[in-house]
Structure formats: structure tokens, C-alpha cells
Amino acid sequence: MTYPLNSSVKPYLITRRLHPENQETPIQFIKNDKIDHQLFYRRNHFSYPVLSYSNYWLPINGFVTTPRLFSMQDILRFPSKTIKVVLECSGNKRNLFEPKVFGEQWGKGAISQGYWKGVPLRTLLELSGIRKGAIEVVVEGYDFGKRTDLDGIYTYLRSLPIEKALHPDTIIAYEYNDQPIPFKHGHPFRLIVPQWYAMASVKWIKQISVIDSNFTGPFQSIDYVYYPNKDNNKNAFPVTTINVNSTIQSPLDLEVLNTGNHLIKGIAWTGRGVISKVKISTDNGESWANAKVDHQDKIGYGWVSWTYEWSVLEKGEYTIMAKATDSYNRTQPASPFWNRKGYGYNAIDIITVKVE
Incomplete structure (x- = not known):
């Protein structure tokens, strides 16, 4: 559905599942680089946890010299930083895979971004004294529940290599867009891991453990692993860094247009370096032209917007394609890397429009 520009109707999240709640951002209606929390996509493995904030403590334990217990007030007093970070579900665009794969059938909207404020995880770890030989840092959330493939109750836990955990921009965030992080997005504390798919950015942090x-x-070890083969686990490897990617926001797929001038626009992002160029084809890939890429910061943790002016005088059906390249010379492929669980889709973005 499209809305007239003068309409008072506002976009809303696209529901993929209600229990647990999984909803995606209506990415075609996003006009800027800061997504309001009400339109930020929601990815949950379990029901929302029940928390009490009146006596909140964050333990740092495990392979450390001095286990610590930080109060909320302690963490708020530490030097903070604010970073613009895109969070993309590793299953974003899963419904585009061929052959089809099982899992939440995300379209193109399991991605959002904004400004996160918090304290570097490194600060808390160094105050706890990381022991020599530490290998990973495990972050546990308060969310838990049953899995369909295993018996028992499981809590959402993820680990980071010690080097990634100590990166100065891996933060324990407590604000989003200058407001406390909303409960549905991890309040009071959420891990933010720039450049990695969002499964690493654990919500509702319960405790942090250093392990050797x-x-x-x-x-x-089961989820968030690339399985290249349908029938076995050979050559499997973990999901980590975000692939270079782009999405056409306008026009919409299967939209009917008039002849004349049209502005093709979208976003592009990467987990390594920055976006160096975006190319557009309006003839199903027979020819390509450079899109205009908006200014981006040197860090590249967020997406960038791009535009392309298209003049079309002949009626008919047109296939529009977009492909981004980053500063590590990674370019979107013509075909995605198929994997059994449907992670990391980043093939050239394609829509079809009719001009009449």
C-alpha cells in the first residue's frame, strides 16, 4: 500500500509473528537516518522478559581478577560515547532466497538505525581485570524460553571474541536517540556491536562473563551459523560481519509510474569500511550508472542514502537494480550465498515497475 504525500496516515511496523513478537520496519517510508523507536524492527526469540528496575545490578564475573557488581548509577557515571549504528537482523531479506529456507520470512525491513549512547564494554572489563588467557566474553540477556529443536529452557546468550569485546565502540547502551532505550529494544542496558549482525547486540543484559x-x-553453535549444504553441516562457519548491501526504497516493487522523470532512492550499508559507490541499472543489468551517494562519516557504522535521477519516456515494464561496493572492494553479488538457515542475504537489489 502506498500513501499520498498529504495523507495523515502514518507507517507502522509489518508483523511477521506475534508470539514472540517479530516485526519489521517499513523501510520504503523511512525518510532519514534516524529511525523512531516505534518503527524500529523487533526481533525476539522468546516472550519479553519481566524485569524489576528498582534494584538493577550488572555483574561482571568469570575469568577476571576482581568480579564486580555495577549499579545502574555506576554505569551512568562512567564516561560515555554516542555512535550512529545500523542494526540488521542476519535474516533480513530471508524471503528472497531461492530455494526457500525455513525461518522467519523477513522482507527488506529487518534493519533500522539510530544513535546509541552508552559506556564502552571495555571500561567495565578493565575495571574487573581481565586475566591472561581470556578468549571470549559471554553476554547473557534476561529473555528465555523453549526452543523447538531442544529440550528444556534456554536463555539468550552470545559471546564475542575478546578483541571485539574490547573494541572502544562496542558499548553497553542505555539511550537511543537521546532517550532511555525503550523496553522492547533492551532497556535498561543493551549491548551494541557495530558492524556485526544484530544477534550480537544482546538486549536486557543480565550478566557478563569472561571465559578462557x-x-x-x-x-x-546451532543458530547464527552459515550452513552451505542442505543435508549436512560440512563447511559451516559463524555469522559475524555484516555483508555489503543495499535496498531500493522508491519506487516500490510493482509500482505503476507515469512517463517522465523519477527519483530512484535507497540506502546502502556495510560491515567493513564505508560504502564507496552505488550503481543503478534500469534495464535489467544491461548497463549501469553511478548513483549519487550522500555524505557519510569516516567510521561507516550506519547506512548511507543514495539517489539516481531516471528519465523514462517509453511505456513498458522495467527492472531496476541496485548494487553497492564498499571500501574493501566487496560488491553485492548477482546471486546470494545460499545457506540452510537463510542468513546474510545481500544479492543485488531488484524491483520491477510498470510505466504507462
């Missing part, structure tokens, strides 16, 4: 081994919980 490799973590093997189900959300690390």
Missing part, C-alpha cells in the same frame, strides 16, 4: 574457552551455547 570457546562458548558453545545454541545461539552460538
